[in-house]
Amino acid sequence: MGDSVPGLRSLLLFASMVIAFVPSSFAEDRRTILGIFYEGCEHLCEGFKTAIADSGFPASVVVRDINQDKAQLSAIVAEINETRPDLVLTFGTSVTMGLIGTLEDSRPDRISSNIPVVFTVVADPFGTNIAESFEASGRKNVTGTFNRVPESVNIEVIRQYDPAFSKLGLLYNSNERNSAIKKKELEALAPTLGIELVALELDPGNEGAPDPGTIPERMAELRKKGVEWIYLGSSSYLRKNGDLYTSSAVENGIAIVSPYESLVREKQALLSIAARYYDVGQLAAGQALKILRDGATPGDLPIVRATDFAYVVNMDVARKLDRIPPFAFLQIAEAVTN
Amino acid sequence: MLFRSWLAFTIVIGVVQVLLGLLAVLQHDAIYSQLLRQRIAVISQTIVASYKPIVDLGLPVSMIRNGDQVVLRARDMDAEIGVANTFNSSGIVVHSTQTPRPPSVSSEVLRRMHLADGTTWGTETETEVISGHTIQRADGEAVAAVTVSYPKDRLSAASSAIFRKMAIAGFLIWLAISAVAYFLLRILLAGPRRAIDGLGAIGKRSEPAEDAPLGKGALELEVSRLNANLVEASRQYDAVIKSLGSDDLALAPGFETSRAPQSPERTRSLAGVLALKLAPVAAAAIVVSATILGLLVLRDVNRSIEPELAARANLVGVVVSDNVQRAIEAGAPLDNLVGAENYFGDMLTQLPEVAYVAVATGRIVLEAGERIDPYLAPPRQRKDVRSHPILYEGEEIAYVVIDIDPAFIAKRFRDVFLDMSVVVLVTILLAYEVMVLLTSRSLTASLDRLQRLAALQASGDFSKTATPGHQAVIAGLMRQLSERSTDVYRRLEQVVASAGDSVADASLEGLKRHFGLENGPPAPLRISYFTDIRLALFLFAAADELPLAFLPLYTRASENLWPWLDESVLISLPLAGYLLAILFASPFARGLNQRFGLRTLFLAAGLPMIAAHIGLYFAETAQEIIFWRTLTGIGYAIITLACQDYVIDTATSENRDSVLGTFTLVLFGGVLAGVALGGVLADRLGQQNVFLLSALLIGVSALLSTWLIVPGAGASEHKGERFNFAGILAPLGNPRFAAIVFGIAIPMGVILQAFVSYLAALTLDDLGASTADIGRALTLFFLGVIAAGPIGGRLAAAGLPVGPVAVLACLASGASLVLFGLWPVSWALVTGLAVSGIGYGLARGAQVSLVMKLAEGELKEAGSVAVLGSLRTLERLGSVMGLVAVAAIAGAFGYVAALGAVAAWTLVGAAFAATVLLKRLPV
Numbered sequence A: 001m002g003d004s005v006p007g008l009r010s011l012l013l014f015a016s017m018v019i020a021f022v023p024s025s026f027a028e029d030r031r032t033i034l035g036i037f038y039e040g041c042e043h044l045c046e047g048f049k050t051a052i053a054d055s056g057f058p059a060s061v062v063v064r065d066i067n068q069d070k071a072q073l074s075a076i077v078a079e080i081n082e083t084r085p086d087l088v089l090t091f092g093t094s095v096t097m098g099l100i101g102t103l104e105d106s107r108p109d110r111i112s113s114n115i116p117v118v119f120t121v122v123a124d125p126f127g128t129n130i131a132e133s134f135e136a137s138g139r140k141n142v143t144g145t146f147n148r149v150p151e152s153v154n155i156e157v158i159r160q161y162d163p164a165f166s167k168l169g170l171l172y173n174s175n176e177r178n179s180a181i182k183k184k185e186l187e188a189l190a191p192t193l194g195i196e197l198v199a200l201e202l203d204p205g206n207e208g209a210p211d212p213g214t215i216p217e218r219m220a221e222l223r224k225k226g227v228e229w230i231y232l233g234s235s236s237y238l239r240k241n242g243d244l245y246t247s248s249a250v251e252n253g254i255a256i257v258s259p260y261e262s263l264v265r266e267k268q269a270l271l272s273i274a275a276r277y278y279d280v281g282q283l284a285a286g287q288a289l290k291i292l293r294d295g296a297t298p299g300d301l302p303i304v305r306a307t308d309f310a311y312v313v314n315m316d317v318a319r320k321l322d323r324i325p326p327f328a329f330l331q332i333a334e335a336v337t338n
Numbered sequence B: 001m002l003f004r005s006w007l008a009f010t011i012v013i014g015v016v017q018v019l020l021g022l023l024a025v026l027q028h029d030a031i032y033s034q035l036l037r038q039r040i041a042v043i044s045q046t047i048v049a050s051y052k053p054i055v056d057l058g059l060p061v062s063m064i065r066n067g068d069q070v071v072l073r074a075r076d077m078d079a080e081i082g083v084a085n086t087f088n089s090s091g092i093v094v095h096s097t098q099t100p101r102p103p104s105v106s107s108e109v110l111r112r113m114h115l116a117d118g119t120t121w122g123t124e125t126e127t128e129v130i131s132g133h134t135i136q137r138a139d140g141e142a143v144a145a146v147t148v149s150y151p152k153d154r155l156s157a158a159s160s161a162i163f164r165k166m167a168i169a170g171f172l173i174w175l176a177i178s179a180v181a182y183f184l185l186r187i188l189l190a191g192p193r194r195a196i197d198g199l200g201a202i203g204k205r206s207e208p209a210e211d212a213p214l215g216k217g218a219l220e221l222e223v224s225r226l227n228a229n230l231v232e233a234s235r236q237y238d239a240v241i242k243s244l245g246s247d248d249l250a251l252a253p254g255f256e257t258s259r260a261p262q263s264p265e266r267t268r269s270l271a272g273v274l275a276l277k278l279a280p281v282a283a284a285a286i287v288v289s290a291t292i293l294g295l296l297v298l299r300d301v302n303r304s305i306e307p308e309l310a311a312r313a314n315l316v317g318v319v320v321s322d323n324v325q326r327a328i329e330a331g332a333p334l335d336n337l338v339g340a341e342n343y344f345g346d347m348l349t350q351l352p353e354v355a356y357v358a359v360a361t362g363r364i365v366l367e368a369g370e371r372i373d374p375y376l377a378p379p380r381q382r383k384d385v386r387s388h389p390i391l392y393e394g395e396e397i398a399y400v401v402i403d404i405d406p407a408f409i410a411k412r413f414r415d416v417f418l419d420m421s422v423v424v425l426v427t428i429l430l431a432y433e434v435m436v437l438l439t440s441r442s443l444t445a446s447l448d449r450l451q452r453l454a455a456l457q458a459s460g461d462f463s464k465t466a467t468p469g470h471q472a473v474i475a476g477l478m479r480q481l482s483e484r485s486t487d488v489y490r491r492l493e494q495v496v497a498s499a500g501d502s503v504a505d506a507s508l509e510g511l512k513r514h515f516g517l518e519n520g521p522p523a524p525l526r527i528s529y530f531t532d533i534r535l536a537l538f539l540f541a542a543a544d545e546l547p548l549a550f551l552p553l554y555t556r557a558s559e560n561l562w563p564w565l566d567e568s569v570l571i572s573l574p575l576a577g578y579l580l581a582i583l584f585a586s587p588f589a590r591g592l593n594q595r596f597g598l599r600t601l602f603l604a605a606g607l608p609m610i611a612a613h614i615g616l617y618f619a620e621t622a623q624e625i626i627f628w629r630t631l632t633g634i635g636y637a638i639i640t641l642a643c644q645d646y647v648i649d650t651a652t653s654e655n656r657d658s659v660l661g662t663f664t665l666v667l668f669g670g671v672l673a674g675v676a677l678g679g680v681l682a683d684r685l686g687q688q689n690v691f692l693l694s695a696l697l698i699g700v701s702a703l704l705s706t707w708l709i710v711p712g713a714g715a716s717e718h719k720g721e722r723f724n725f726a727g728i729l730a731p732l733g734n735p736r737f738a739a740i741v742f743g744i745a746i747p748m749g750v751i752l753q754a755f756v757s758y759l760a761a762l763t764l765d766d767l768g769a770s771t772a773d774i775g776r777a778l779t780l781f782f783l784g785v786i787a788a789g790p791i792g793g794r795l796a797a798a799g800l801p802v803g804p805v806a807v808l809a810c811l812a813s814g815a816s817l818v819l820f821g822l823w824p825v826s827w828a829l830v831t832g833l834a835v836s837g838i839g840y841g842l843a844r845g846a847q848v849s850l851v852m853k854l855a856e857g858e859l860k861e862a863g864s865v866a867v868l869g870s871l872r873t874l875e876r877l878g879s880v881m882g883l884v885a886v887a888a889i890a891g892a893f894g895y896v897a898a899l900g901a902v903a904a905w906t907l908v909g910a911a912f913a914a915t916v917l918l919k920r921l922p923v
Helices: A004-029 A043-055 A070-083 A093-100 A151-161 A177-192 A214-224 A236-240 A242-251 A261-265 A277-292 A315-321 B002-056 B067-077 B107-115 B153-188 B190-204 B218-245 B253-257 B269-330 B340-349 B406-458 B472-499 B505-515 B531-549 B551-557 B567-596 B598-618 B622-650 B656-685 B687-708 B735-766 B771-797 B802-822 B826-856 B864-893 B895-920
Strands: A031-037 A059-065 A087-091 A117-120 A142-146 A167-172 A196-201 A229-231 A255-257 A271-275 A309-314 A334-336 B084-088 B093-096 B120-124 B128-136 B142-151 B354-360 B364-369 B388-392 B395-404
Touching (some): A031 A070, A031 A093, A031 A277, A043 A059, A043 A087, A043 A277, A070 A093, A087 A277, A093 A117, A093 A177, A117 A277, A151 A177, A151 A229, A151 A255, A151 A271, A151 B002, A167 A214, A177 A196, A177 A236, A214 A242, A236 A242, A261 A309, B002 B067, B002 B084, B002 B120, B002 B142, B002 B406, B107 B128, B142 B153, B153 B190, B190 B472, B218 B406, B218 B472, B269 B388, B340 B364, B364 B395, B406 B472, B531 B598, B531 B622, B531 B687, B551 B622, B567 B622, B598 B622, B622 B656, B622 B826, B622 B864, B656 B826, B735 B771, B735 B826, B735 B895, B802 B895
Parallel strands (some): A031 A087, A167 A229, A229 A255
Antiparallel strands (some): B084 B093, B084 B142, B120 B128, B128 B142, B354 B364, B354 B395, B388 B395
């Protein structure tokens, strides 16, 4: 017994050494990923964090939410350049643009070009000149993910659903770069697809964030112009005001097609063909792991595309609008109710 | 004699049962596998329909999030489904029922997808039947495909069941028919046996009786002739022995005067009479045994496939109910299923047996297709019979109504009947050839040899001996006659040796010459019969045609080393090379035959043919296929034409028409067998293996020819006669030759090459006929050919002039094509095929016969090699040019115009031939 005590003691000592050593060795190697989000840590953020945790790779994800306030971006740039996280994850066109700018500009208020960046949810990374092509971003420290279908697909979806469709409505916010780009893109696209685009500025003359109160007014205006379908996308502002936006559309008998699946699942948009943000977050985590764990150079990695898209249709809204999806649609669509 | 005949019959009936049984099982398996694929195609089709909205947007199928759930629906529809995969156009599996998902589909599946003409296709592995459905975008581009596999257990079980039934039925039929044949033969051969036994009695006495009874029948007449020859032969022998035994070497007066010339043709008739007596029984035994087994097969195959047909209809019900239920579960109201009628309407276009589909709740909620009159529909498919309930929250809220089109089902069974009929027909044709060979070898040939030997010795010619054969009495007589030949030679040699120089050489030589022994000891008697090459020719023709049905597809599937070449041109090149090879090799056939003889030629051309088929088996590129197939063309031309020359040479000018007619029967019988079986064999054995089978059959036919053909047969003394290309046009100076070539040979060649091989299939396809229907319609042409071939010969033998027969055949063929111009429907074209087949069969032998008459008469200077070579080359050249011209007309003005051109060509040709031949040729 007396012999066993020193034995036990030494065992405990060894165990405590192991316990003390392991976290400290991890702590030494643990990487920091700074995620900059436009409005809170939602599905994409969750998908990203889960995938990193599941990989077993020692990395902490630090979330920074700018809460739709683009003004915060310059401070964040400064912070990044100072603290030098191991990788920066950006969400949305505005955030990405604010942090890394376009291919051409080399302004000093962007983050340092030797900090790896993975961008996500940039509606059109090539049109905005954030990246060069799907093959490579064109910048040594930047790669990203892509999660959209071409806008022509969104318009064709409506045509499949409603063969009589000929007029597409759009409410845009010219203060939001993305929204303005989208308006231009649709203006160019509509005639090639044989449809008429009815685009209304949400709150003309207002330099700041538009007044949400204008949404129902504009919706009624669209209705008067004979619009039965509107497109809702590329606007964080509108997404934020999704509840009001979609409900006033339904009240006006207008169906919404949107790349934001959550607006169909949780709000009152009718139809979406999109990848799940959770899945996009997981894709972004894959890119991050390739860089941090496998030692890949971000600029050598292709922009990965989301693969799992789904038709999601809100059947409650379909019934309210009396626009039951075509039979063939129902064989593939994910039907949801509020 | 009775035992040997019966044994031959029994073997042939056995061959019929085994061959028909095996072919029937293969055919059953092909039908069953096709039905199984068609059934699971309903599932792959519905999965594809689910993907369609996504694909129509231009999105890849891989982007569909719930794709795995979509393929998993296959299992809900049929729990026995093996694996369902969705893969993109490069073969990468994007959705699967299997976990983990396989990375890619097999190269064979991908190949099938890319080669398929339509969207539905299929294949088989060792263990599974796979049904594939290509997903096309709105612009028609294939972007992905769905495969559904099904374990082969059902097929294997059905196949074994059919096999067992066939084995038992075949064995019983074999026993029964063999027993009946025994009694029939006993009755039939009673006369001949008595007659020949009578000869035997004579033989045993070593002295043929002078007073053999003379009956009234042909057989008795021939036996008495043989008897007379035997008596005379004995007398000659006795006289020879006597004179050789005496010191005086002057010929005994007896045999000098009695040398009566014996027409060798006439002496063949005893065997002919016997064969004629046996032929109806043989034909009856073959046809009856094949028909009985065929009917049993038909019944069993129908029983075997019936559940499959019902299962497919049932599956359609499951799919409809499943789709509707999904829409309702998604929240769509039953009475507002937008576009469901179009959806099911599209589905029905791919399900020809389903005439009508509806969803009813007591009233019809939605429907697609045309309702079948309930009085016409089979009772269990009567309308409004609830087949598949549609449930919502556990309650039945509606049900599916399906009307199966009884006409379609009837057609399906009719197709089975026709498929089986073709198999029965092929079996009968082959069995008949085996029978002819066995009867000839075991019975008639030895009788014939005895007759000839007796005739020779009766005329004092002791130059031949003969192998006795197996038939006791005949063998005894033959041995006796052979021994006499040897004995005469021995004695003559003794005389020569003992005479020394005392006798003038001239006198001795004269004696030897008189006995036909001037060149040494008596040699075995060798006679060439057409029957010797029939089976070999049949097998050879069948082997050559076997790959025909799938060769274009096989070429398309192989690697193309010339990417600049259009695919449609590429796949026609093996045929073009083959035809060109025939064109260039044809003129040499007769010359080569005369130089080397058919036996050597068959082997010499057979070996490269075997090599070519093995080459095709291993071929990986289209260019290799073109090369090897061209090589087979050379072999085909040389062997078939050398066989025809052999026939011409063994025939006399009297029976030439008849023998040429039979030659057409045998050659086209083989062609028909090859064409008819190629498809089903490729389906069951695999396309590549069919080449090996062809090589094997060619090997067998080469062996048969080596074994059966008399060495040197066909070779001719006048070897100086050579064909040269410059001489092709020379015979055209003769107006009758020109009339035969331009008025009959080329138009009929154009009918075969342009109408049958090209236009008919395309036109029928245009009229909506299925591949199987087209195949059967073409079979009708070949049936016409083989039926008419021997009839033409008979007509000529009966004294009808050959010229008018050929002209009329040509006219009738042309006129039958005009029918289609008047009524552009399937039956008119099918009639055209049948009539022109008969016309072709009649004209084919006739034209050769007419030309041979010219070669023996007016064109004697040119010689038969040049004249026949000229006919063959010009005919083929004309056919190929005609094919090109007809294809050009079809391209510019459509199929009807092209058919009109062929008809006009034939009619004008026939009119031209009529004016020249009938006016001037004393036929």
